[in-house]
Amino acid sequence: MRLVIAKCSVDYVGRLTAHLPAAVRLLMVKADGSVSIHADDRAYKPLNWMSPPCRIEEAPGVWRVVNKAGEELRITLEEIFHDTSHELGLDPGLVKDGVEAHLQELLAAAPHTLGEGFTLVRREYPTAIGPVDLLCRDGAGATVAIEVKRRGEIDGVEQLTRYLDLLGRDPLLAPVSGVLAAQEIKPQARVLAQDRGIRCVVLDYNTLRGIKRDDLTLF
Amino acid sequence: MKFRVERDALADAVAWTAKSLPTRPSVPVLAGVLMRVSDGQLTVSGFDYEVSSQVTIGVQADSDGAALVSGRLLAEITKALPAKPAEIAAVGTHLELVCGSARFTLPTMPVEDYPTLPSMPEMAGVIDASTFAHAAAQVAIAAGRDDTIPMLTGVRMELDGTTLSLLATDRYRAAVREISWRPKDDGVNLQALVPARTLAETAKTLGPLGGDVLVALSRGGVGEGMIGFTGGSRRTTSRLLDPDFPKIRSLFPDQHNARATLSVAALTEVVKRVALVADRTTPVRLSFAEGEVVIEAGGSEDARASEAMEGEFTGEPLTVAFNPGYLLDGLSVLDAPTVFISFTTAMKPAVISPAAENGEPIPGYRYLIMPMRVGN
Numbered sequence: 001m002r003l004v005i006a007k008c009s010v011d012y013v014g015r016l017t018a019h020l021p022a023a024v025r026l027l028m029v030k031a032d033g034s035v036s037i038h039a040d041d042r043a044y045k046p047l048n049w050m051s052p053p054c055r056i057e058e059a060p061g062v063w064r065v066v067n068k069a070g071e072e073l074r075i076t077l078e079e080i081f082h083d084t085s086h087e088l089g090l091d092p093g094l095v096k097d098g099v100e101a102h103l104q105e106l107l108a109a110a111p112h113t114l115g116e117g118f119t120l121v122r123r124e125y126p127t128a129i130g131p132v133d134l135l136c137r138d139g140a141g142a143t144v145a146i147e148v149k150r151r152g153e154i155d156g157v158e159q160l161t162r163y164l165d166l167l168g169r170d171p172l173l174a175p176v177s178g179v180l181a182a183q184e185i186k187p188q189a190r191v192l193a194q195d196r197g198i199r200c201v202v203l204d205y206n207t208l209r210g211i212k213r214d215d216l217t218l219f
Numbered sequence: 220m221k222f223r224v225e226r227d228a229l230a231d232a233v234a235w236t237a238k239s240l241p242t243r244p245s246v247p248v249l250a251g252v253l254m255r256v257s258d259g260q261l262t263v264s265g266f267d268y269e270v271s272s273q274v275t276i277g278v279q280a281d282s283d284g285a286a287l288v289s290g291r292l293l294a295e296i297t298k299a300l301p302a303k304p305a306e307i308a309a310v311g312t313h314l315e316l317v318c319g320s321a322r323f324t325l326p327t328m329p330v331e332d333y334p335t336l337p338s339m340p341e342m343a344g345v346i347d348a349s350t351f352a353h354a355a356a357q358v359a360i361a362a363g364r365d366d367t368i369p370m371l372t373g374v375r376m377e378l379d380g381t382t383l384s385l386l387a388t389d390r391y392r393a394a395v396r397e398i399s400w401r402p403k404d405d406g407v408n409l410q411a412l413v414p415a416r417t418l419a420e421t422a423k424t425l426g427p428l429g430g431d432v433l434v435a436l437s438r439g440g441v442g443e444g445m446i447g448f449t450g451g452s453r454r455t456t457s458r459l460l461d462p463d464f465p466k467i468r469s470l471f472p473d474q475h476n477a478r479a480t481l482s483v484a485a486l487t488e489v490v491k492r493v494a495l496v497a498d499r500t501t502p503v504r505l506s507f508a509e510g511e512v513v514i515e516a517g518g519s520e521d522a523r524a525s526e527a528m529e530g531e532f533t534g535e536p537l538t539v540a541f542n543p544g545y546l547l548d549g550l551s552v553l554d555a556p557t558v559f560i561s562f563t564t565a566m567k568p569a570v571i572s573p574a575a576e577n578g579e580p581i582p583g584y585r586y587l588i589m590p591m592r593v594g595n
Contacts, residue, residue: 185366187243195245202366217390218470218568218589 002029005082010037010048014071020047022078027063029056031088035065035073048073099183099205104133104148106208107181111136113208114146114179114201132163143173152182152200157192164198220284221308222256224276226318229261229305230297232274235424235453236265237294239272239417248332252290254307257283264336265290268458270417271336275452286314287328296323337456339447341437343378343409344402348450352426354385354396355418357552357584362415363389373412373460374419376446378436380405386467387415392545393467393587394552400434409436411446412460421457425450471570471587475561477534479507480578483558487550489514489526494543496522502540502591507532516543531578539565540593546571549586566590 004027010020026038036046054067065073111118117139125135134146147160178198286309305318316323363371377384383400435447497516517523555573571586
């Protein structure tokens with residue numbers, strides 16, 4: 001990550017043209033080659049930028065950042081105040097707020113939310129391709145694998161299908177049915193799930209947490 | 220398959236069937252409508268494994284047979300056809316449609332891949348079509364729309380002797396409608412939870428046809444877990460929801476301490492006007508006093524509105540706040556000149572019920588609405 005603070009003007013020549021008159025700005029050159037120009041405001045949106053893949057041609061007083069399509073970001077530097085580079089290393093990625101894990105925990109404590117007479121076998125039931133979020137038994141004692149998601153999308157259904165396929169081979173568990181439990185289930189995911197005989201359950205996080213809605217209800 | 224048919228009859232039949240087709244079919248054939256000709260009758264069917272619909276119309280048939288074509292496309296085409304008889308023929312893997320000088324060729328899908336439509340459950344009784352349509356609209360409006368609590372997206376039908384009750388709630392309001400019908404067996408006692416949207420749409424399309432609607436519902440045997448409606452030459456079946464349903468009749472208070480008698484049209488107009496400054500979740504406040512009600516909305520910082528209207532009121536003066544949308548929903552389906560709003564206290568559910576011009580109550584329908592909390 002290279003940080004440069006400089007008085008510069010910027011011209012963008014591509015599908016459309018843009019010009020930033022000379023002013024002091026922060027230039028960020030990232031490891032993937034992308035360049036962004038920031039003013040001293042806003043949290044994330046640069047004034048102008050070039051997404052990777054692109055290359056920088058540095059000449060004294062002028063940088064040319066060109067991408068594959070031939071679009072060009074031309075930065076004319078009048079005065080450089082600061083220029084440092086830092087090695088940031090590999091980023092672990094954004095960790096979401098743990099709602100999914102919490103939902104899993106709450107459902108483990110209240111498996112009847114998923115269906116009448118459901119009892120928990122265990123959380124994170126191990127399979128050869130990774131753990132199933134929840135393994136339960138329904139009222140009749142049949143095995144049910146549950147995939148817990150914040151948003152139920154196609155990939156969640158695919159994931160559960162793989163687990164069901166694998167669990168179904170275990171004579172002690174088979175037949176195994178599936179439940180996709182999510183706060184919100186996308187229509188495409190619902191269609192796919194129903195087509196594969198997977199039941200969809202929409203979860204109310206607040207109710208599970210025992211947080212009463214503020215509004216009055218009849219019951 | 221080859222036949223001639225009146226354009227309007229065809230367009231109606233296809234439009235009605237195509238309406239219940241899935242938007243995202245899991246199998247492509249489910250996006251189709253099946254047209255089958257036999258004995259001079261054309262049967263148009265649609266099915267998505269939940270809801271099936273079928274309509275039969277008379278045609279001039281040259282040869283019998285069946286064809287499966289995209290329902291939406293056919294519905295749009297038939298709607299746009301000139302007002303002339305249409306001639307339809309299945310030719311190889313295509314359907315040829317000629318109407319006046321317009322000519323369409325549509326690809327067909329294999330008929331043998333199309334699922335068999337569920338058979339009708341046993342007939343339970345008969346109900347007047349327009350009464351049914353009206354009642355279904357009055358109740359379905361209170362049904363829940365989100366899937367968090369699946370049972371609330373249904374309308375409960377209770378068939379008890381000669382009374383047919385429809386009930387629905389979304390936890391903020393509840394509606395109950397009782398109508399009389401003609402059961403096949405006077406000792407009938409059946410309950411079913413029908414998806415509200417299906418019920419409302421079916422009743423709405425069968426209503427204008429007039430005549431009677433046959434209700435088919437059975438316990439055990441053929442068609443368990445299904446309900447069927449037949450009106451004229453149209454029939455629909457729908458899968459039922461799990462029969463559990465909250466006991467909402469007991470939510471209606473037995474008695475009331477205060478009651479307002481207002482003109483439905485005037486109240487609707489005033490609430491709509493005042494609610495302009497309120498967004499979907501902010502309440503309108505109704506302050507009742509003898510001879511007058513003041514309706515206001517908006518906070519001290521935001522836009523505000525208030526309007527007073529005349530109305531009869533008995534009981535201690537009272538201020539109550541409602542979600543304007545829920546209040547208007549209730550008023551819109553009353554279908555009466557006058558409304559009674561009955562209260563126990565400002566924080567307890569209020570009952571909205573219809574009355575005649577002269578203040579005579581009209582029995583059969585009640586709409587329960589939960590008040591909202593208001594600051595200070």
